[in-house]
Amino acid sequence: MILSEQDLTALFVTLKLASVSTLVLLVIGTPLAWWLSRSQWRFKYIIEAIIALPLILPPTVLGFYLLISLGPNGPIGGLVDMLGGAPLAFTFTGLVIGSVFYSMPFVVQPLQNAFTAVGQRPLEVAATLRASPLDRFFTIAVPMAKPGFITASVLGFAHTLGEFGVVLMIGGNIPGSTQVASIAIYDHVEALEYGQAHWLAGSLLLFSFLLLIVVYGTNRRYTVAQP
Amino acid sequence: MTITVRFNIQRGEFALNIDTVIPENGVTAIFGPSGSGKTTLLRAIAGLEHADNGYLKVGDALWQGNGIFLPTHQRKIGYVFQEPSLFSHLTVQSNINYGLERAKDGSSAAVLQQAIDLLGIEHLLQRMPWQLSGGEQQRVAIARALAANPSMLLLDEPLAALGDDQKADILPYLESVYQQLDIPVLYVSHSRNEVARLADHMLLLDNGGIKAAGKMSEIFTAMDLPMAHQSRAESIIEASVSHYDEEFGLASLTFLGGQFSVAAEPLVVGSEVRLQVLARDVSITLEQQKNTSILNIIPVTIDQIVRESKSQMTVRLIADETALLSRITCKSAYNLNLKEGDKVYAQVKTAALLT
Incomplete structure (x- = not known):
């Protein structure tokens, strides 16, 4: 076996983290993006700026604040503690929360753009054809924004795959539960195990590349099909 | 309702x-x-x-x-x-x-x-x-x-x-x-x-x-x-087909106020049609013209006269229940001494079928 059992577990944790985070992001991001694309609220740009923060913030800064707030004395950690839950720092759930913040702009922005591109007209047409607001959202807005959903899912997934700083700060690098592939690679390099680092890095590289091929291929098909 | x-x-x-x-x-x-x-x-x-x-x-x-x-x-x-x-x-x-x-x-x-x-x-x-x-x-x-x-x-x-x-x-x-x-x-x-x-x-x-x-x-x-x-002033008249002359390709159309003969493709007798008559295609004579090439001569009463410019005026004519606009020169109106209430004849050069 070229990849050690610990490396395989790290890969598995990485994929699980990316999948769960993407799912959570789609559930939270869809209504948020919809609201951002429709709202006339004059302070909307403040929300947009907050969502875009992870794009420029060093992941360690984000991770640091998350660690503080997830800890037993932090607002989120304190709330969980009060409700009788286990502490979130250094757990997989904590990692998911961190990833959701970290990858938020990569999901919300493509969705917001896609919803904006749908425009008001198709929804007005649907309203004149007796469709209720919820009906309009699911039968018109979502299908018409499909390329945006594909881009958002893949970008959110891929960006979580490459996460390093945030995970290091709040995950604690516990093998089998919070150690992800990117940190395992770092550990191998630290220990001068270049062979193992190569295999793990290569796996991530290949996987990420294939993922992006799918995104661009799919979006190309859309533009070709609708001249 | x-x-x-x-x-x-x-x-x-x-x-x-x-x-x-x-x-x-x-x-x-x-x-x-x-x-x-x-x-x-x-x-x-x-x-x-x-x-x-x-x-x-x-x-x-x-x-x-x-x-x-x-x-x-x-x-x-x-x-x-x-x-x-x-x-x-x-x-x-x-x-x-x-x-x-x-x-x-x-x-x-x-x-x-x-x-x-x-x-x-x-x-x-x-x-x-x-x-x-x-x-x-x-x-x-x-x-x-x-x-x-x-x-x-x-x-x-x-x-x-x-x-x-x-x-x-x-x-x-x-x-x-x-x-x-x-x-x-x-x-x-x-x-x-x-x-x-x-x-x-x-x-x-x-x-x-x-x-x-x-x-x-x-x-x-x-x-x-x-x-x-407006310069393209027109009258729209509802009429029904009363006869179709195959030999000359002419339809006789009856409206509230008279009858029109209009060149048309064969039409079913009894069907409803809509006619468009441009005001500039309607002229006015004091007596009914004979020996003229114009087919549609309708007895009318002058309802209203409005001067549009130095040279042009619009005359609103009434044939029974139908209004017909005519655009003529002020000179002609002066020569004919047209007044509101006069009984005159409208000569319609062309009437177009809209339906």
Whole structure:
């Protein structure tokens, strides 16, 4: 076996983290993006700026604040503690929360753009054809924004795959539960195990590349099909 | 049953103030220059534009007023937008089914088939919207609106985005829609020709207010309204075919006030037609001319004379119940000594069949 059992577990944790985070992001991001694309609220740009923060913030800064707030004395950690839950720092759930913040702009922005591109007209047409607001959202807005959903899912997934700083700060690098592939690679390099680092890095590289091929291929098909 | 409309909408500099009653049968054209508020009025009737303190009653149903605002999807309307606006992710068939599936009452396979037949789109059903021409897309959009079995049809300049050929292509479909369906149609337009051809009633809008409301043919010839004074002033006359002369290809058309002979393709005796007579094609004589090439000479009474410019005047003539406009030179009027109330003869050089 070229990849050690610990490396395989790290890969598995990485994929699980990316999948769960993407799912959570789609559930939270869809209504948020919809609201951002429709709202006339004059302070909307403040929300947009907050969502875009992870794009420029060093992941360690984000991770640091998350660690503080997830800890037993932090607002989120304190709330969980009060409700009788286990502490979130250094757990997989904590990692998911961190990833959701970290990858938020990569999901919300493509969705917001896609919803904006749908425009008001198709929804007005649907309203004149007796469709209720919820009906309009699911039968018109979502299908018409499909390329945006594909881009958002893949970008959110891929960006979580490459996460390093945030995970290091709040995950604690516990093998089998919070150690992800990117940190395992770092550990191998630290220990001068270049062979193992190569295999793990290569796996991530290949996987990420294939993922992006799918995104661009799919979006190309859309533009070709609708001249 | 009628449609009572009262709206006061303020949008920045623009204000729409409408208080009128729209007849519930036939086609009512909402006519006026760009920016007069035609589209805003139509959107407010559809509930797409929220007019505070508005009032809208369709037959017995209150759609807006007394604290009620029925959202668009609960109004039994069909709406056709200026651009076809088909759902790009659905086939033509699914586009048409969209409204049909959501109309809870009265819509059925029969209504759907009637809409498909009226618009002649059977052969397009399996295609995607982007595979259709602009005219075809608009026909599908009209069929889609009809398939939901609306009790009122609202059209916002459905031909404006189309080329002349496509307009000519789609007009006959619209005519058959209006003739076949027994629902009120509100038709926004800024084209005189479309209004002359399609409308029964008219709302004349100007700068957000109603300038006139009534029968289309009366508004076209009313001397206190602008249309009779424009250079292309015309009279629109409803007539029925009383005889068709195969030898000379002439149709005899009877109207309230006389008879017209018009060159036409064979017409069925008894069918209703609409005639367009341009004011500049109508001349006036004091005595009935004999030995003239002009076929249509109608005894009339001078109702009103208005001078348009130094050289031109418009004369409104009455033949029994029908008004006829004539554009003549002031010199001729002076030579003939025309006065209001005089009995004279109108000579009509050409009359065009509109339907």
